Amino acid sequence: MAGHIQDRWYKTETDAHGKTVRLKSDRHGTGLRYRARYVGPDGAEKSKSFPDGQKRVAEKWLSQIEADMTRGQYIDPRAGRLTVRQHAERWLASLTIDPGTFVSTEQRVRLHVVPHLGSRSLDSLKPIHVREWLRKLQDGGVAPAYQRVIFANLNAMLGAAVDDRLISHNPCRSSSVKAPKLEPRRIVPWRPERVLAMRSALPARYRGMVDLAGGCGMRQGEVLGLAVDDVDFVEGVVHVVRQVKLIAGKQVFALPKGGKTRTVPLPESVARSLEGHIAKHPPTAVSLPWRSVDGPPVTASLLFTNVGEHAINRVVFNRLAWCPALDTVGVPRGRENGMHALRHFYASVLLDAGENIKALSEYLGHHDPGFTLRTYTHLMPSSEKRTREAVNGVFEDGPKVDDGPTTAQGS
Secondary structure, three states: OOOEEEEOOEEEEEOOOOOEEEEEOOOOOOOOOEEEEEEOOOOOEEEEEEOOOOHHHHHHHHHHHHHHHHHOOOOOOOHHHOEHHHHHHHHHHHOOOOHHHHHHHHHHHHHHHHHHHOOOEHHHOOHHHHHHHHHHHHHOOOOHHHHHHHHHHHHHHHHHHHHOOOOOOOHHHOOOOOOOOOOOOOOOOOOHHHHHHHHHHOOHHHHHHHHHHHHHOOOHHHHHOOEHHHEEOOOOEEEEOOEEEEEOOEEEEEOOHHHOOEEEEOOHHHHHHHHHHHHHOOOEEEEEEEOOOOOOEEEEEEOOEOOOOOEOOHHHHHHHHHHHHHHHHOOOOOHHHOOOHHHHHHHHHHHHOOOOHHHHHHHHOOOOHHHHHHHHHHHOOOHHHHHHHHHHHHOOOOOOOOOOOOOOOOO
């Protein structure tokens, strides 16, 4: 059924002579005059009203609706009336992501998106509103890196609204909206002296954690989730297959970051350290839920536990063990000096020894060697020395000098 424009101020009737006449309706002069009516793809009649003097506007709007339906690009004008808050709830409920990631995402949306944009309808959300919201985050002291993550969540949420045909455009993708920029930060790796000092400053039962993080490049959660069966002393490798995560303050076992398991070389010095640790602190069987707080229990014989022989809570460990060790060594407390600094140390040692980026990326469990390169490129040794040595290896005594090719006379 083709759409049409209804004039609500007039009606047509047939007079006594059978002639169609146009008469004023009871609504004449009141309310919106023109109603554009059409049948949507779902078979239901839909409409939009326009004021007096805007019949051509109504016709143009209806023509656009019909063209969109023909092209398969139709979006129900009423769909965008959903508020950002309502759409956020539906979007979050539809996510199929790691439980820990879900908790973090829900928290960011609830605390930083909904309070500022939640009451707006999706179809009223413009680039100016996103720019103003980003400014509020900045003025509110939110760290640039966190701003960027929050913006990514809103962008994904509105991208889903476009995919679901609730709105036609994502205002986060507008050319006038700029994602928060990260402040350039060059990683400065710890010196070996600092690593060894931190090891000595920690309680004895935790010192092997420094060896694993600094000698195998493992993340803190992966060290906390390492079981004795994951260490192959014969082959000299460590299988990184789980981590201890915190979800809403509750500990769970889960796959390493990104769901990516890996195998890393076990240096002999680290192996000796672990053997000594095991002799003094035998592995302890610990059971935790798998992936989510209500997941099935999984048991692993952990190499590192707290004094109560329970899985180590990283927040408690950082507060009661790591930070006091920083104080003892004279290192400022802060994110850049967390246990993650040992991974940077590991990367710097391997790069200095000439290890390639692809191998380092695999050992660190990065999703992309390009990320590894961008993170650590400034730590890579200068190529100038390698270039000179490579060429000298071919022309060890310098290129031989002769008089050039001999040309036969008369040729």
